[in-house]
Amino acid sequence: MDLSFFEREGYQIIRGVVPPSAVQVVREFLNDSAESSVKHLMHALETDSLEGLMQRIDEAYKSESFDGLNYELRQIMSGHFPLDVRLSRTLWEVPRQPIIREIVQAALRQSTLFMHLPPVARFVLPRHTHAAVPAHQDVSYNKHLGDFLTLWIPFTTIDEECGGVAVFEGSNRTSEVLEDFSKRFWLKGVSTDGYKRIHCTMQPGDVLVLSRWIVHQSAPNTSKRTRTSIDFRFFGSGGRSLKHHLDLQTWQVIEPPN
Numbered sequence: 447m448d449l450s451f452f453e454r455e456g457y458q459i460i461r462g463v464v465p466p467s468a469v470q471v472v473r474e475f476l477n478d479s480a481e482s483s484v485k486h487l488m489h490a491l492e493t494d495s496l497e498g499l500m501q502r503i504d505e506a507y508k509s510e511s512f513d514g515l516n517y518e519l520r521q522i523m524s525g526h527f528p529l530d531v532r533l534s535r536t537l538w539e540v541p542r543q544p545i546i547r548e549i550v551q552a553a554l555r556q557s558t559l560f561m562h563l564p565p566v567a568r569f570v571l572p573r574h575t576h577a578a579v580p581a582h583q584d585v586s587y588n589k590h591l592g593d594f595l596t597l598w599i600p601f602t603t604i605d606e607e608c609g610g611v612a613v614f615e616g617s618n619r620t621s622e623v624l625e626d627f628s629k630r631f632w633l634k635g636v637s638t639d640g641y642k643r644i645h646c647t648m649q650p651g652d653v654l655v656l657s658r659w660i661v662h663q664s665a666p667n668t669s670k671r672t673r674t675s676i677d678f679r680f681f682g683s684g685g686r687s688l689k690h691h692l693d694l695q696t697w698q699v700i701e702p703p704n
C-alpha cells in the first residue's frame with residue numbers, strides 16, 4: 447500500500463476499497479436512520495417540512511437559549527446521527543474489513559489498532575448550512591486522543607454538488623492552529639490563507655485518510671440528496687485515548703480510565 451502521498455500531504459483518497467457488500471449494509475442502515483432522525487427533529491422542532499426544519503435550526507442557532515438546549519438534540523441538529531445509531535455495531539462492518547485495517551496499519555505504522563467510539567456518523571440534508579464543519583484540524587476536536595488518524599468514508603456519491611470534505615493542501619504542519627473556541631455547533635474556522643483548497647470528490651467504497659493536522663472543512667451540500675458519511679478515528683498501541691474505544695484485535699469495548 448503506497449501511502450507516501452498521505453505521509454507528505456496529510457491526506458489521501460484510496461479508491462474502491464470498501465467491499466460493495468459492506469457499503470450496502472451500512473448505507474441502508476444510515477439511510478433508514480436518516481429518515482427517522484429527520485422525523486425526530488421535525489417532531490422536536492415542531493415543523494413538518496424540510497424547509498421549516500432548516501429555518502427552525504437556524505432560529506435555534508441564533509437564539510439566546512441555544513446553550514440550554516439538550517446536547518443530543520444540538521448534535522442531531524448539526525447533522526450527527528443520534529448516539530444509538532453511532533453506537534450501532536452495524537458501523538463496525540467497515541473496520542471489520544481486512545483492507546481497512548491494512549490501510550490504517552500502514553498509515554499509522556502500527557499493527558495493534560484501536561478505534562474511538564462512537565464513530566461520527568453524519569447525515570447532511572440538502573442546504574443544511576449548520577451541518578457544515580468550518581475549517582479545522584481534527585486534533586482540535588479530539589483532545590482525548592494522542593496520535594491518531596481519521597478515515598472519512600461516504601455512503602453517497604460525493605460530487606461537486608453533494609459536498610463532502612475539502613482539504614487545504616500544504617496545511618499538514620505538525621502544530622495546532624486553533625485559536626478560538628467561541629462557536630456554537632462548531633469551533634470557529636481556522637485560517638486557510640495560502641493553501642490550495644481541494645474538494646475530495648468520491649464514490650461509496652472510497653476512503654479519505656486524514657492526518658490529525660491537515661486543515662479541512664465540509665463542502666456544502668447544494669444537491670437534492672441527503673449525504674451520509676462516517677468518520678472513524680483510529681490509533682495504535684503508541685497512541686492513547688481518555689474515552690471509550692474499541693480494541694480491534696478482540697472487539698472488546700474499552701472503558702475510559704476513571
Ligand SMILES: O=C(O)CCC(=O)C(=O)O
Binds near residue numbers: 568578598665677
Ligand atoms: O463530513 C463532514 O462534513 C466533515 C467531516 C470532517 O470535517 C471530519 O471528519 O473531521
